Amino acid sequence: MAAAQPIIRLEGIEKRYVLGEDIEVRALRGVDLAITPGSYVAIMGPSGSGKSTMLNLLGCLDRPTGGRYFLGGTDVSVMPDDELSRARGRMIGFIFQSYNLIAQLTVIENIQVPLLYQGKDLNALHGHCVKLAELVGLSDRLHHRPSQLSGGQQQRVAVARSLVNDPLMILADEPTGNLDSRTGAEVLDLIDRLNGEGKTIVLVTHDDRVASRAHRVLHMQDGLIEREVVNRPVPGANGGPA
Amino acid sequence: MTPFHTQLVSIVRLGIKSLLLHKLRAALTMLGIIFGVCSVIAMLAIGEGASYEAQEAIKKLGSDNIILRSVKPADDAKLTGTSRGFALDYGLTYADAARIQATIPGVKRVLPVRIIRENARFAQNNIPCQVLGTLPFYPEIVGLDLLRGRFLTETDERHQANICVLTAGLAQRLFPYQDPLEHSVRIDAFYYQVVGIVREKNMPEQRTQGGQMDGEPLDNNVYVPLTTSRSRFGEMIIRRSAGSEEREKVELHQITVQMRDAASVETADPQIKTLLSHFHSKMDYETIVPLQLLRQAEQTKRIFNVVLGSIAAISLLVGGIGIMNIMLATVTERTREIGIRRALGARKRDITLQFLVETVVLALGGGTIGVVIGILVPFAVTHLTEMKTIVTWWSVVIAFGISAAIGVIFGLYPAKAAAELDPIEALRHE
Numbered sequence: 301m302a303a304a305q306p307i308i309r310l311e312g313i314e315k316r317y318v319l320g321e322d323i324e325v326r327a328l329r330g331v332d333l334a335i336t337p338g339s340y341v342a343i344m345g346p347s348g349s350g351k352s353t354m355l356n357l358l359g360c361l362d363r364p365t366g367g368r369y370f371l372g373g374t375d376v377s378v379m380p381d382d383e384l385s386r387a388r389g390r391m392i393g394f395i396f397q398s399y400n401l402i403a404q405l406t407v408i409e410n411i412q413v414p415l416l417y418q419g420k421d422l423n424a425l426h427g428h429c430v431k432l433a434e435l436v437g438l439s440d441r442l443h444h445r446p447s448q449l450s451g452g453q454q455q456r457v458a459v460a461r462s463l464v465n466d467p468l469m470i471l472a473d474e475p476t477g478n479l480d481s482r483t484g485a486e487v488l489d490l491i492d493r494l495n496g497e498g499k500t501i502v503l504v505t506h507d508d509r510v511a512s513r514a515h516r517v518l519h520m521q522d523g524l525i526e527r528e529v530v531n532r533p534v535p536g537a538n539g540g541p542a
Numbered sequence: 543m544t545p546f547h548t549q550l551v552s553i554v555r556l557g558i559k560s561l562l563l564h565k566l567r568a569a570l571t572m573l574g575i576i577f578g579v580c581s582v583i584a585m586l587a588i589g590e591g592a593s594y595e596a597q598e599a600i601k602k603l604g605s606d607n608i609i610l611r612s613v614k615p616a617d618d619a620k621l622t623g624t625s626r627g628f629a630l631d632y633g634l635t636y637a638d639a640a641r642i643q644a645t646i647p648g649v650k651r652v653l654p655v656r657i658i659r660e661n662a663r664f665a666q667n668n669i670p671c672q673v674l675g676t677l678p679f680y681p682e683i684v685g686l687d688l689l690r691g692r693f694l695t696e697t698d699e700r701h702q703a704n705i706c707v708l709t710a711g712l713a714q715r716l717f718p719y720q721d722p723l724e725h726s727v728r729i730d731a732f733y734y735q736v737v738g739i740v741r742e743k744n745m746p747e748q749r750t751q752g753g754q755m756d757g758e759p760l761d762n763n764v765y766v767p768l769t770t771s772r773s774r775f776g777e778m779i780i781r782r783s784a785g786s787e788e789r790e791k792v793e794l795h796q797i798t799v800q801m802r803d804a805a806s807v808e809t810a811d812p813q814i815k816t817l818l819s820h821f822h823s824k825m826d827y828e829t830i831v832p833l834q835l836l837r838q839a840e841q842t843k844r845i846f847n848v849v850l851g852s853i854a855a856i857s858l859l860v861g862g863i864g865i866m867n868i869m870l871a872t873v874t875e876r877t878r879e880i881g882i883r884r885a886l887g888a889r890k891r892d893i894t895l896q897f898l899v900e901t902v903v904l905a906l907g908g909g910t911i912g913v914v915i916g917i918l919v920p921f922a923v924t925h926l927t928e929m930k931t932i933v934t935w936w937s938v939v940i941a942f943g944i945s946a947a948i949g950v951i952f953g954l955y956p957a958k959a960a961a962e963l964d965p966i967e968a969l970r971h972e
Contacts, residue, residue: 361885361965382889389887400882400969404563405556417887421548461886 306334307372307468307500308358314366315353315523327353329523330367335469339534340492340501342511345520354520355504359471360388372468389417393462395491397474399454401446401461407433408442411461418465425464432460436490452483459490463499470494472503476510488513557900560876571868572908574861575948579912579941580919582854586937587920589850591930593843600839603832604683606650606804608811610634610797614790615824629778632826633792638818642799646813648806649799653683656771657795658779662708662764663728664716671712671762673729675771681740683800691723691738694767702769706734710741711761727764732774734766807833855944861908862948869901869956880960881968890961897960901953902946909945913938 315328327350335341345351356362357369360376363384369377376387393414394400401410411429412422433439436456438449446454455475462470472491476484492513495501503514511517517529561568603609612633636654643652656675661668678694680686686693689710698705706727713722713736726733742763766774779790799814801807811831818827873880880893888896917938920931 356966359885361969382891385884385887385889385892388885394885396969400878400885402879402882404559413883414886416549416552417883417889417892419546419549422552423548465887 305373306336306370308333308335308502309370310334310357310367311370312367313357313364313369313377315350315357315362316365327523328357328364331523331525333518333525335500335502336534337468337500338495338498339516340495340514341503342514342517343502343504343520344506344508344511344517345526349520350523351504351520353523355471355473358469358502359392359394360384385417389414390465391468393465393467393470395455395458395462395470395472395475397477399446399451399458399478401454401457403446406443406445407438407449407457410446410457411464414461414465429460429464432463433457435463436460450483451479452486455479455483455487456490459487459494463494469500469502472501474505475503476505476507484510553896553899554903557896557903560900561904567868568904568907571865571904572911574864575858575905575908575945576861576912576915578854578858578861578948579909579945580916581857582851582941582944583913583916583933583937584919584923585850585854586847587916587931587933588923588929589843589846590932590934590937591920591924593839593846594932595930596839597836597843600832600835602685603830603835604798604800605833605836606801606807607683607832608799608801608807608814609830609832610638610799610814610818611828611830612792612795613826613828615826629789629791631791632824634794634797634827635821636793638821639794639797641817641821642797642814645817646799646810648802648810650802651679651683651800653677653680653798653800654768654794655680655796655798656768656775656793658771658775660729660764660775662712662716662762664720664725667716667718669712669715669762671729671764673764673766673771673775675766675768675775677768680765683798684742686740686742689739689741691736693738693740694765698767699769702773703767704732704734704770704774705737705766707738707740707765708736709761709763710739712763713739715762729764730775734764734770740765804833807831854941858944858948862905862952865901865904865948866952866956869897869953870959872900873897873956873960876960877963877968877971880963881965881971884963884965885969893961893963894954894957897957898950898953901957902949905945905949905953906942909942912945913942916941 310331310333313328313331313333314326317325317327319325331350331354343351343354353362357364360371363379364377367377368375371387372391374387376384379387402413405413408426408429411432412425415422415425415429430439430442433442436459438453438456438460441449441453446457449457455478470491475487475491479487488510491501491503501514503510505511512531515530515532515534517531518525519527519529614630615632634654639652639654643649653676658673658675660671660673662671663669674680676694678696678699681688681693691707693707694705697703706729708716708722708727716722716727717725722736722739726735728734742761777791777793779792780787799810801810811829811834815829883893883896917933920933923929924931
């Protein structure tokens, strides 16, 4: 294949939950997916479609019951908990619907949190964090607390935080869900810009307008990717569905 | 390692920051530890001070001495005053002293003392005092500081010299404006030239009487040669009061046996008792072995320390449970933060460490404040009650160490509980 090696590859991923005696929920039923570097992928689907489970698995917050998940060439589906935590911190940048900043920390400290768990020298990387804050337009708010920021500003801090370890993929879960349409659009523009600079983005949303910005839109239904819409070709790839 | 070091520093800083978010809560949580640590230090200081005083008093009796004292036999006491002309004859004798010196192995010196209560007079001053008839080496055994002049000598002893040595307090009261060394003191019917002034080194205010730790001021002593005491006062002591007459014949009131070393005290004590029992039909003497008293005092102190320690340990335990309780509440309250941190790459042990550090900071903070208060309280106690207190360094170390240990022990469970939270559930937590 001429396309770049996928950085994310799911092979027959299954996830079953056991609820009570003999009730088993099959949240994912053998999903196959490959995402190449620089892609912007949106995942859509109604509640109960397995969208959230998919997000948790992609984010290494959970391990699949079956199948294999290669992230950046390593099989993370069988990793022990500590290694999985490390991998999560190093390779994935999270953006959540409700921002999920740590309330008692300032903007700059929130951006630094992922560095802390990679055992990196915070002092040496302070400049890097300041640059990220500048990138999201918050260089004048470095020492503010999240409670002193608007929702849009908080989400921009979260974007900066997701970038601090230079991850393989940014995983956004309804990043505009709590924002009005104008600030939501600002955050999405920011994400577009990051994608333009080559970041791989995976975004989960309900909103068609949000999804329309992605290269590929995956529609999930009953634990499977039911159909895929390609809005525009993935840069660097030959185009067409993977 | 530097990264680990900076990581730890930032975790500690974060812990302090999180605690400061809820200042009142942190302060209330620390109270338990503060009281615990404070009570450990203060109680041990008071206990230590009390036993120190007792032990010092005993030590001053001399740990290689055995003290024998004449006591009036209980059954004879009733007879006094009822029959005129009846003389009560009891107590230690010169022969006892000689026998102990001659037969008990390991005896270094035997110091006989006669104690007669009389009044010392000079000019208009008339002061009740104790006249101690004794030998020249008395100061070496009992511990006297010679302030002026000299003590008794062999020559005085041989010549039954009419000389005396006064304690500083008595000299001050008898001779407020004169130099005592230039005058004589009248005791009973005789005059005694003052040749020296001494101060009791060991028991400045108290004298042990009959094995008790309290007694009257010892500052009113007059020391005369033993031979002088015998010839001037006689063996018979007659006290007259309100028509009744009391006669006592006591040769020696006290014999201090100085042993070569503390080890031979143990063996000599029963030997002396056996020896005396052959010559005394009544129990008209008692023995005091300071070494044994010291052992008893140490034993008492140990029990005291255990009791105080237990009380303090319980209060520390309660404090620890308080900390654990609050930390469990904190973990629940900060579930979402835990979820965020896990999503951002924190391993379970990072979360454990974070909460453990917080608990330890809390416990050590409480410990530090407790140490400060615990050191101040004994000072206040000494100031207000004039009780002696000693803050020992080891009680501070133990109290502080225990508070740190409590932080770890009682912090471990909440911290583990925090780490075991499922990150997905934790992120969803409102």
